[in-house]
Amino acid sequence: xxxxxxxxxxxxxxxxxxxxxxxxxxxxxxxxxxxxxxxxxxxxxxxxxxxxxxxxxxxxxxxxxxxxxxxxxxxxxxxxxxxxxxxxxxxxxxxxxxxxxxxxxxxxxxxxxxxxxxxxxxxxxxxxxxxxxxxxxxxxxxxxxxxxxxxxxxxxxxxxxxxxxxxxxxxxxxxxxxxxxxxxxxxxxxxxxxxxxxxxxxxxxxxxxxxxxxxxxxxxxxxxxxxxxxxxxxxxxxxxxxxxxxxxxxxxxxxxxxxxxxxxxxxxxxxxxxxxxxxxxxxxxxxxxxxxxxxxxxxxxxxxxxxxxxxxxxxxxxxxxxxxxxxxxxxxxxxxxxxxxxxxxxxxxxxxxxxxxxxxxxxxxxxxxxxxxxxxxxxxxxxxxxxxxxxxxxxxxxxxxxxxxxxxxxxxxxxxxxxxxxxxxxxxxxxxxxxxxxxxxxxxxxxxxxxxxxxxxxxxxxxxxxxxxxxxxxxxxxxxxxxxxxxxxxxxxxxxxxxxxxxxxxxxxxxxxxxxxxxxxxxxxxxxxxxxxxxxxxxxxxxxxxxxxxxxxxxxxxxxxxxxxxxxxxxxxxxxxxxxxxxxxxxxxxxxxxxxxxxxxxxxxxxxxxxxxxxxxxxxxxxxxxxxxxxxxxxxxxxxxxxxxxxxxxxxxxxxxxxxxxxxxxxxxxxxxxxxxxxxxxxxxxxxxx
Numbered sequence: 001x002x003x004x005x006x007x008x009x010x011x012x013x014x015x016x017x018x019x020x021x022x023x024x025x026x027x028x029x030x031x032x033x034x035x036x037x038x039x040x041x042x043x044x045x046x047x048x049x050x051x052x053x054x055x056x057x058x059x060x061x062x063x064x065x066x067x068x069x070x071x072x073x074x075x076x077x078x079x080x081x082x083x084x085x086x087x088x089x090x091x092x093x094x095x096x097x098x099x100x101x102x103x104x105x106x107x108x109x110x111x112x113x114x115x116x117x118x119x120x121x122x123x124x125x126x127x128x129x130x131x132x133x134x135x136x137x138x139x140x141x142x143x144x145x146x147x148x149x150x151x152x153x154x155x156x157x158x159x160x161x162x163x164x165x166x167x168x169x170x171x172x173x174x175x176x177x178x179x180x181x182x183x184x185x186x187x188x189x190x191x192x193x194x195x196x197x198x199x200x201x202x203x204x205x206x207x208x209x210x211x212x213x214x215x216x217x218x219x220x221x222x223x224x225x226x227x228x229x230x231x232x233x234x235x236x237x238x239x240x241x242x243x244x245x246x247x248x249x250x251x252x253x254x255x256x257x258x259x260x261x262x263x264x265x266x267x268x269x270x271x272x273x274x275x276x277x278x279x280x281x282x283x284x285x286x287x288x289x290x291x292x293x294x295x296x297x298x299x300x301x302x303x304x305x306x307x308x309x310x311x312x313x314x315x316x317x318x319x320x321x322x323x324x325x326x327x328x329x330x331x332x333x334x335x336x337x338x339x340x341x342x343x344x345x346x347x348x349x350x351x352x353x354x355x356x357x358x359x360x361x362x363x364x365x366x367x368x369x370x371x372x373x374x375x376x377x378x379x380x381x382x383x384x385x386x387x388x389x390x391x392x393x394x395x396x397x398x399x400x401x402x403x404x405x406x407x408x409x410x411x412x413x414x415x416x417x418x419x420x421x422x423x424x425x426x427x428x429x430x431x432x433x434x435x436x437x438x439x440x441x442x443x444x445x446x447x448x449x450x451x452x453x454x455x456x457x458x459x460x461x462x463x464x465x466x467x468x469x470x471x472x473x474x475x476x477x478x479x480x481x482x483x484x485x486x487x488x489x490x491x492x493x494x495x496x497x498x499x500x501x502x503x504x505x506x507x508x509x510x511x512x513x514x515x516x517x518x519x520x521x522x523x524x525x526x527x528x529x530x531x532x533x534x535x536x537x538x539x540x541x542x543x544x545x546x547x548x549x550x551x552x553x554x555x556x557x558x559x560x561x562x563x564x565x566x567x568x569x570x571x572x573x574x575x576x577x578x579x580x581x582x583x584x585x586x587x588x589x590x591x592x593x594x595x596x597x598x599x600x601x602x603x604x605x606x607x608x609x610x611x612x613x614x615x616x617x618x619x620x621x622x623x624x625x626x627x628x629x630x631x632x633x634x635x636x637x638x639x640x641x642x643x644x645x646x647x648x649x650x651x652x653x654x655x656x657x658x659x660x661x662x663x664x665x666x667x668x669x670x671x672x673x674x675x676x677x678x679x680x681x682x683x684x685x686x687x688x689x690x
Contacts, residue, residue, distance in 0.1 A: 027257015030265030420472025
């Protein structure tokens with residue numbers, strides 16, 4: 001349950017722009033409340049409101065062998081011809097703003113308990129609610145006058161993109177789009193408030209009342225808080241962000257909503273969102289969904305799976321153009337919700353681990369949720385199709401397989417030196433995918449090609465340079481970098497097979513090169529790496545300083561740091577909000593309590609021994625739930641499962657008074673609804689000698 005001390009989040013005005021606003025969402029619509037005394041703005045954003053025109057489809061000349069020839073010749077002109085920048089890209093677009101004249105407004109408050117937003121002042125209180133059931137419905141109570149402004153009136157770019165002026169009526173507006181279904185917002189004054197309804201296509205009148213919406217919100221969020229894990233890290237600031245973060249995750253990724261892009265449903269109303277608020281599959285989508293499995297919110301991944309399944313024909317086309325096979329799947333790293341490439345950045349377009357990482361997410365989902373039907377229907381086919389593309393990309397010299405050219409994401413940008421042979425990131429991704437495919441095949445009684453076993457045996461697990469994990473053959477880390485992708489064999493892919501001496505030297509180099517170019521989402525990935533390195537103090541320190549660096553006044557998570565001096569940001573300002581970093585932090589908090597390493601669950605590795613940490617109900621692979629503290633912990637099985645874990649530091653005993661040493665591995669078969677519990681052995685006090 002949500003602790004009382006974290007139920008409410010309050011921020012004083014002014015809140016200077018939309019992404020400083022306090023926010024709620026329902027997986028489709030998002031509301032941001034911001035402004036100053038005198039004028040309060042409620043920005044309405046919609047995660048699925050795309051202007052689909054523009055972008056690029058994969059072309060025959062963009063074959064991988066053409067790419068390799070151009071890169072081998074360092075032919076920048078040819079690479080530009082193969083992957084020209086789009087003149088016009090698809091984008092999520094601004095929706096609308098509600099403006100309230102409230103001279104007495106002093107602060108905005110969010111109740112996490114039931115998602116009520118309230119604007120308060122000495123003689124003012126306006127309440128705002130958003131339906132979780134009827135995705136287009138919201139309501140205000142306590143407001144008199146207001147203005148409903150279409151995005152067209154606020155964002156000149158819509159006119160520049162060829163949008164006609166909206167049709168305005170006394171009760172709202174209707175906006176035609178150049179190539180997509182029309183949309184609009186209508187409102188209706190009721191006895192207890194004002195109802196607003198967002199619609200697509202034909203106008204739909206708002207129905208209901210504020211009181212009905214209040215009842216719905218309370219029931220929905222009460223059930224939600226009963227389901228999600230409870231955590232206490234020992235730091236009140238980190239705990240507060242966890243509760244706000246898991247709330248935001250649900251607001252962004254509802255099981256009956258739209259898939260979550262870079263900004264979720266919280267889109268600017270005065271301009272197009274950065275990077276179109278698209279789907280970046282080279283880490284950002286994955287990080288947005290990182291909390292899902294360990295929070296037990298498995299269904300929140302389903303909109304993403306449905307979207308990917310709807311792309312089958314286009315992903316097959318991409319694979320046919322890229323490597324000439326009929327049974328592959330390829331996703332460019334930056335796409336709209338129809339898998340149209342937001343083209344030009346060729347290192348991302350050819351980054352096939354955009355699909356490889358997504359394939360491994362599918363298997364993780366099945367392991368946690370038990371939804372093997374999903375793998376039978378689509379997931380396993382996707383995993384195999386992605387592997388077929390990797391297979392077609394590889395060369396073989398009679399002894400070893402190799403990747404001729406790929407990037408280590410965003411390292412060296414678009415330079416002709418931004419690619420190399422056998423990038424460690426992609427080697428790890430292939431091995432992770434092969435391990436997942438072989439395990440899934442056993443579960444599904446399916447066959448896989450013998451050639452994949454040969455690849456597993458003869459493809460390097462990583463590249464090495466001067467005793468370190470290399471970005472690719474011959475290149476070790478030589479600068480601060482916001483992607484930690486060369487360390488992906490450690491996290492997220494957990495492929496093993498790297499000697500300890502190489503790991504230690506690699507981590508030392510990574511630390512030595514520092515945080516000078518890191519982004520907000522670099523921090524949670526680094527926390528996970530430090531947890532696995534045995535640096536729990538550093539893991540917790542990063543979690544503690546991260547909100548100061550990358551969370552703004554309204555609790556929104558940023559791409560670049562709040563202020564100068566920590567890192568050299570990519571964008572040069574602190575206005576760009578992305579959801580990946582905040583969701584990554586939620587996942588990193590779970591990670592401190594429990595993560596998996598080579599099939600063994602590692603417990604409490606992210607916390608110093610004196611920490612007062614505790615958790616309840618964290619989901620684990622195979623249908624397990626984990627609860628406990630550094631003195632006592634338990635696992636409960638939801639399905640029949642084999643439990644394997646490593647004991648934390650200290651000496652432990654079970655209910656039968658069997659004793660277990662620190663770092664020993666315990667294994668047991670559990671039946672559904674069976675629980676095992678372990679307690680730390682109490683050391684007898686030594687009597688002092690008089």
